[in-house]
Amino acid sequence: MDITIPKPDESAVQPPKRRHMYGCCLIIFIFILIISGIAFYFRSYLAVIPTLLQATQKQVPRTKTEQGLTYTYNGPQYLNILLLGSDNDAKFNPSNVLTQTIIIVSLNTKTNQVNMISIPRDFWVPIDGVSGGYGKIDQASGFGGIALTRQTIExxxxxxxDYYAWVGLQGFVKVIDTFGGIDIDVNHPVLDDVYPNDISGNDPYSAIRLYIPAGPQHLSGIHALEYVRSRHGDLQGDFGRSARQQQVLFQLKKVIENSNVISKIPQLANELQGSVVTDMSIIQLSQLAPLLTSIKTEDIHRYILSPPTYSSDGLSPDGKQDIVKPDMTKIKVLFDQIFTH
Amino acid sequence: MLQTAEYTQPKKKDSCCIIFLIFCLLILAVIVIGTAKFSGTIEKIVSYITKQQTTSNGNVTLSNQVSIPGTIYFVQNKNLWKLSGSTIMQITHNGSVDEASVSADGKSAITTQLDNNFGNINLIDLTSGSVKALTKQINNNDLYQKIWYVDPTFSFDGTKIAFISDKGKFVSGVSDLSVFEMKNQLISSATQLTHGYPYTGGDADPTYYPLDSNYIVYTKYIYALNQPQPYAQLYILDSKNKQSFALTPDFSGSLQPSFSPDGTYLTFTQRESNDLVTNSHIDVYMMPFNLSNFDMKDPQSAFLQDYQSKILVHQGIDAMPVFSPDGKHIAFIDQSNADFNIATEDLITVTKQGSTTIVPKNFKLITTKSGITSISRLSWVE
Structure with a gap:
């Protein structure tokens, strides 16, 4: 006699509640796997973030004077970053370096327009706490560090x-090299008989002769530094190199746009210790980077506060120093134009 | 039994399904974990496949199925290379070549070796491979006795070498055009032919008129009033009386000239704008050249009245154009994707409404991912 066992109902085999539980488990499982996968991939980057933070982060508290300042140009739509560059070679006390490169980068977050304003290092301006009340603007960092430079400009x-970023000589070289160098069109041959030999030589006061041929070419970090730093072969001296610095910044922007920045983080963390510092957090930098790289070249406006338009050459009151006297009336007109659009 | 089996089968199906799902998830996880890591591998695979379609020698890679008439000499990674037909060959291996120019007969190369403080000129016999130092500065502390000898080029008959030097200069930022006479691989003392303007970088890019080595075309850098950067402009020099005349208009931004083999045309590059930051084009141009303008009453006016340039390549950033030995092609260094490579264009003569004109056709990238040295000129010989 055949014994017939009825075909089981599928729903009877797996009650709905259990199926639901399986589904949940699966989703959790998928989620864990994905997170694990991402974490695994980024593990090398996560590991270097503390190093990177330690290497590049330096908060500079606002001075009492800054806290009491009222700003003419402080709209909520403007994000103003102070870029500073220094010759931090053996000639200088590391905590007392001059800022030979001073650029205010102002991003209008409403219009996505960027203004870059290069301030000549020899600008003769009031500096708090300096004997006589006035000094060259690049000396402010020597007297009171980044805080006094920021305060002086403000x-x-x-x-x-809003933020600052400072780079030393080695930092500049390392950043360029980390991104594989940059392509630059050298506008005219650069010949400088007294270029400072302070990066690799034994005597930081010695000089070398420099020759960079004209035309488009690929520059490594050290050669890019020579290009932005040389000033004796240029009729405009310091102002000429300000223009070259802006050119290199633009090219660096292009390089960063076309490269995988994330993959460079470990290398940057290892190499930039002490040679690049900023008060921007990693999160702020990561928010800013895509914003800046998305801005079109034609939306970046460049200014150099050089003679004759915004300043004039002159001597310090004691007649001992060549200085650049800012024309604050004309500079105000420029700043009004920049910060009211 | 069958029915029992029928009863237990759904359980198996269910567990299989879960195992399958887990398997899928593992695959998914592997993809997530390795996407970027494997992208490198994928690139390698693509690169491997691509390499199957190219001919590679060291760090210079030739594009697929490319062949050129004659031989192009170029510098890459401080060494001299040549491309003949579709064969690449590295000529020097000691990393001492920063710039090179090859004689019209293809027998000799004149090269520069740049140090921190000076540049020397060397002569390479391309048949035997022997190298002879024509200038012999050594590395010592006597900084102010050092000289930049750079950018040398042969006259078409190989008896003269024009070069750029800052010899005798006491200010930075200037160099002049000078010439060595050469006989039996020995050079005369230098004769200075031009005076560059201070703080412009001076004069650059000398190239000989192929039919008469008394005439040299070169780039002069000149400041315009109230302009922050000097402009490049082409000049022609009559070395007999050291007279120079502008060939291109003021502030044209033209540089890196090179003659067609018959001397009837010049090719050169020109910046679309002199703005350091916004300029995105350095284009290849050509213009007719007429030496008889020197015989006119006012040579300067004659040259500029004759000026009619034509753009040949408007790709982006290009450098160092040179005609082929038959004048039917140009080669130049093309910058794209953060790399410098050799490219060519065929030059076609078109007759339209009774007038003939030369037009470029068939842009070809000759090398890929090769990092060609763009500050050294190309030499194209038979």
Missing amino acids: KDFGVHI
């Missing part, structure tokens, strides 16, 4: 600085 020009 006080003298009325513009609020």
